[in-house]
Amino acid sequence: MDKPLFYTPKQSRKRRGFALIITLSVLAVVIALTAILMGYMDSVRRDASYTKALVQGNIYFADLKQMLQTQFKKNRKPLYTQLYQTTIPLTTASGKFSMLLHCYPLANGVNMNWLGYESDRAMTLQYETAQMVLEKLSTKYRLKDPNRLEEMLLEVIGKSEKGVHEVAFKRMRQKNGILSFADFQQLIERYRFEADDANVLRIPWRDYFVFLPRSKAKSIKSRQKESVIDGDYISAELLSLLFDLDINMVKESWVPSEGALKEFLSEVGEGGAYQKALFAQSFLNESGCEVSYGYGGEQFMFQFIDSKKEVKNFEFYGKQ
Numbered sequence: 463m464d465k466p467l468f469y470t471p472k473q474s475r476k477r478r479g480f481a482l483i484i485t486l487s488v489l490a491v492v493i494a495l496t497a498i499l500m501g502y503m504d505s506v507r508r509d510a511s512y513t514k515a516l517v518q519g520n521i522y523f524a525d526l527k528q529m530l531q532t533q534f535k536k537n538r539k540p541l542y543t544q545l546y547q548t549t550i551p552l553t554t555a556s557g558k559f560s561m562l563l564h565c566y567p568l569a570n571g572v573n574m575n576w577l578g579y580e581s582d583r584a585m586t587l588q589y590e591t592a593q594m595v596l597e598k599l600s601t602k603y604r605l606k607d608p609n610r611l612e613e614m615l616l617e618v619i620g621k622s623e624k625g626v627h628e629v630a631f632k633r634m635r636q637k638n639g640i641l642s643f644a645d646f647q648q649l650i651e652r653y654r655f656e657a658d659d660a661n662v663l664r665i666p667w668r669d670y671f672v673f674l675p676r677s678k679a680k681s682i683k684s685r686q687k688e689s690v691i692d693g694d695y696i697s698a699e700l701l702s703l704l705f706d707l708d709i710n711m712v713k714e715s716w717v718p719s720e721g722a723l724k725e726f727l728s729e730v731g732e733g734g735a736y737q738k739a740l741f742a743q744s745f746l747n748e749s750g751c752e753v754s755y756g757y758g759g760e761q762f763m764f765q766f767i768d769s770k771k772e773v774k775n776f777e778f779y780g781k782q
Contacts, residue, residue: 561755575639693741
């Protein structure tokens, strides 16, 4: 049968309908690809902004490091005494760049790693203090298996080989204990699941403990000097626990500042309980700092530590 010379109206409608379907399909693909491309471009812009902010943070860190190691090379005490109590704004002469600097003491609690001093007779006071605080918190918050928690702590501090299999915990032992709250949280999560004990998450650990390496000094006097608490800046919670004081009274009266601990204990009649060997008798150069700054219309933050006049451990927090 011969093909018609011309399409009938019905055939024409079918042809247009088919073409329309193709056009809509292509359009849908184009729209989808455009959306993906736009999303990719936004991601690239965000990454570029993040990278530029990170670079700017590194520049700020380098400037602060230089300032601390030149203008405050010999005496950091006046600066940190102020920074512990308030946040200081820093601005360039042009006003183009500005940042907020706040610092906090790193040694204002019981060092969790003191639990590793059990066999060191010179550090008996430090060991017993850490043990006592841990036991009181375990009782107060009704931990199901406090002995297992202590075993796990000793594993990562490096005083026990029992049960250590995870790479992360082996790494902690190699670097002389638990050196950050993030490390400690890993251990807490491990204990929580092993002992099925959610009570461990209720303990405000940061109010009582800090995480600094144990002293590597060979002489007894040097170890004792480095293994002290910055008592003038301890929390009300730790002050209450160490000296068996009513927490409500302490919260109402305690104001952390230089020379505050001795004066406070004398006023409440606990001066005799103060043990000089446990608390710093002069300014401790163990400080952590947080810096927030604006870049590209957004706020970013980084932190660093100043330990024994060594400014180090830059850590970028990203957008806030």
